[in-house]
Amino acid sequence: MKEALFGKTLNELITVTKDAGLPGFTAHQIADWMYKKGVREIEGMTNLSKKARGYLGERFETGLTSHIAVETSEDGTKKYLFPAGDKGTVEAAWIPESDRSTLCISTQVGCRMGCRFCMTGMQGFQGNLSVTEILNQVESLPEKDLLTNIVYMGMGEPLDNTESVLTSIEILTAEWGYAMSPRRITLSTIGLKDSVRRFLDKSQAHLAISLHSPFAEERHNLMPAETAHPVKEVIDLIREYDWSGQRRISFEYIMFKDINDRDSDIRGLLKLLNGLHCRVNLIRFHAVPGTPYLSSPGERITEFRDRLTAGGIFTTIRASRGEDIHAACGLLSTRLKSEG
Numbered sequence: 001m002k003e004a005l006f007g008k009t010l011n012e013l014i015t016v017t018k019d020a021g022l023p024g025f026t027a028h029q030i031a032d033w034m035y036k037k038g039v040r041e042i043e044g045m046t047n048l049s050k051k052a053r054g055y056l057g058e059r060f061e062t063g064l065t066s067h068i069a070v071e072t073s074e075d076g077t078k079k080y081l082f083p084a085g086d087k088g089t090v091e092a093a094w095i096p097e098s099d100r101s102t103l104c105i106s107t108q109v110g111c112r113m114g115c116r117f118c119m120t121g122m123q124g125f126q127g128n129l130s131v132t133e134i135l136n137q138v139e140s141l142p143e144k145d146l147l148t149n150i151v152y153m154g155m156g157e158p159l160d161n162t163e164s165v166l167t168s169i170e171i172l173t174a175e176w177g178y179a180m181s182p183r184r185i186t187l188s189t190i191g192l193k194d195s196v197r198r199f200l201d202k203s204q205a206h207l208a209i210s211l212h213s214p215f216a217e218e219r220h221n222l223m224p225a226e227t228a229h230p231v232k233e234v235i236d237l238i239r240e241y242d243w244s245g246q247r248r249i250s251f252e253y254i255m256f257k258d259i260n261d262r263d264s265d266i267r268g269l270l271k272l273l274n275g276l277h278c279r280v281n282l283i284r285f286h287a288v289p290g291t292p293y294l295s296s297p298g299e300r301i302t303e304f305r306d307r308l309t310a311g312g313i314f315t316t317i318r319a320s321r322g323e324d325i326h327a328a329c330g331l332l333s334t335r336l337k338s339e340g
Contacts, residue, residue, distance in 0.1 A: 004063025005042070005056065006034050006139065007132035009167060010176045020055045028176060030056075035177045038139065040064050063132040066140050067092075077321045082137055084109050087127035090155050092137040094147075095321050102149040105137045107165055108156025113190055113225045115210075117254065119288050120155045128161040134168040138178075150180070153188040153208070159195035169203045182206075183246055190225055191234035200241055208281070209234060211251040213260045214268030222260075235272065243277040250279045255296035261304055270311040280308055280315040 008016070013027035029047055033039040042057045068089070069081040078094045090106040109126035111118070137154075141147065150172065152158040158165045169185060171177040182204035189196065190210045200207065211231060213219035220226040243249050251273070255261050269280065282305055285295035296304070301317055308315040 002059060002061040004130070004132040005030070005060040006062045006064055007130060007135055007168070007171070009170060010174065016056075016060075017052075020052070022049075022052050022055070026052060031176045034062065035171065036179075038144075064136055064140055067142075073321070075321055078143075080137070080141065082133075082140065084127075084129055084133050087129075090129065090133070090137070092141065092154060094141060094143055096143070096146070100148045101143065101146045102151060103138060103141060103147055104151050104153045105134060106154030106156055107134055107152060107158045107161045111156045112160065113157050113223065115190070115223045115225075117222060117256070117285065117288060117291055117293050122290065128164060129156070131164045131167045131171070134164060135171060138172070149184045149186075151186045151188065151208075153186070157190060157192070158187050159189045159192040159199060162195045162198060166199065166202050169205055173203070173205075186248075186250075188252060190223055190229065191231050192229050193234050193237055196234055197237060200238075204247060206248045206250070207238075208250045208252055209238075211253050211269075211280075212256075214265060214272045218260065222256075232272070235276070239276060248279065249276070250281055252281050252283060254283045254285050255301050255304065256285055257294040257296045257300075259293070261296040261300050266304060266307050266311070269308060270313065273313055278313070280313055282315060282317045284318075284320050286320070 005016075010027060010031055013030050014024065017024070017026040017030070026048060030045060033045045039045055040062055042053055042060065042062065045053060048056075065083050067080040067082050071079045076096045080092045080094065081089050082092060084090050087109040090109055092106060093104040095102045095104065106129065108128050110123040111120045112125040113121055115121045138144065138147070138150065152165065165187070169182070169187075172180045172185060173182045183206065185205040186208055187199060187205055188208040188210060196207070199205075209231065210223070211219075212222050216226060216230060216232065219231060238249055253260070273280070282301055284298075284301065285293055287295075305315045305317055
């Protein structure tokens with residue numbers, strides 16, 4: 001098996017070219033071909049010498065792979081399925097809007113966090129994605145040229161794969177890489193405290209915390225990882241950072257009927273987030289096979305938003321997209337896995 005060249009940082013490419021006895025500028029040329037010009041084969045790097053291309057071709061491949069399945073929603077949302085070696089497959093959802101185009105990418109095959117309402121969690125954990133496999137979802141997206149935003153909200157817990165995720169963000173935002181603004185990138189996590197700190201210190205991307213309940217015991221019932229990773233400790237950590245600028249902290253809150261949509265939940269959220277410059281995104285629950293949960297009625301979600309807003313927390317209701325193709329992560333890969 002040849003080693004993947006795509007997904008290497010500039011420093012890693014410098015090491016590759018140094019080991020090959022190639023000029024120092026060759027690493028910049030390789031990065032330019034991969035991350036700016038989108039070349040998919042080493043032979044396509046035409047300003048490299050024949051010797052350099054021969055050396056690289058013997059030892060490396062770009063490592064890029066096209067999608068193996070796609071489903072298209074009536075609203076234009078597309079869900080792509082990408083291979084992830086012997087670990088299985090992962091999903092990426094492309095969400096076009098009038099003023100932006102967002103790609104939701106995965107970081108793991110399966111997940112070990114065990115959230116009760118999540119199809120990916122029901123798969124169990126098959127493995128972490130490499131930097132190559134994370135960024136392949138971006139580079140191999142047919143609509144790549146339309147892409148404006150990236151969210152790490154797909155299959156897996158991003159901060160359970162911290163090294164690969166941080167490296168992928170480095171490549172996305174570095175001048176020698178995709179040169180994308182970190183303000184166009186959001187990472188969603190259940191809140192692994194030590195990794196949250198690393199993420200906040202090592203990147204400037206936005207952070208979203210999957211909250212879903214302001215109460216520890218009730219959050220544990222939905223998200224068993226609450227026991228090992230109490231969200232209150234994560235919020236205390238977040239308060240150490242300055243959120244008054246353009247960098248944003250938000251909290252995702254899936255609305256479950258009669259479980260976390262009560263008046264007591266509103267009061268709990270106002271107390272938990274008091275004084276923190278943040279936003280809360282309320283999310284309608286998309287039905288997941290095998291779970292007992294129902295989405296809160298639309299009028300209750302609206303009332304919930306209005307009361308949080310009145311309490312001083314900027315709150316929005318996230319528009320549902322791709323429900324007819326099960327855009328919630330894990331459904332397509334689970335179905336194809338069972339069929340195969």
